[in-house]
Amino acid sequence: MFEKITTFIGEVKSELRKATWPWDPDPKARGFKKYKELVDSTVVVLIAITLLAGFVAVSDVLLMNAIQLISKFFAG
Template identity: 55%
Template sequence: MFRRISQYITEIKSELKKCSWPWESDPKVRGFRKYRELSGSTIVVLIAMVLLGAYVSLFDLILAAIVNGTITGLS
């Protein structure tokens, strides 16, 4: 059982070395600049989440107003 676990962990390590990671692989790059791609992608995702949340909330408010009949002229 321990041999299989060890083999599994070894295979995981070898597969993870093949991955493309979203940070700079150059050891000379340090600090925040190393994670430029990662931070840029995170900002894009956060902005998209805020915009989508605003869109869904607005659409929900409009539909709730229509269902409740609070918008004049629609009844």
């Protein structure tokens, strides 16, 4: 059982070394420069979420008004 665990951990470490990480691997990079890609990606995600939330909110208001108008028309 311990052999399987150590094999698994070794494979995980090997795969993690192959991954690209969203920060600068240069040890001389400090502060904002080190995490520029990470910050840029986070900003893009936040903008996308805001735009999607706005679209959903506007769609909700428009559909709600349309349904109210239709129900008033048929209700008399």
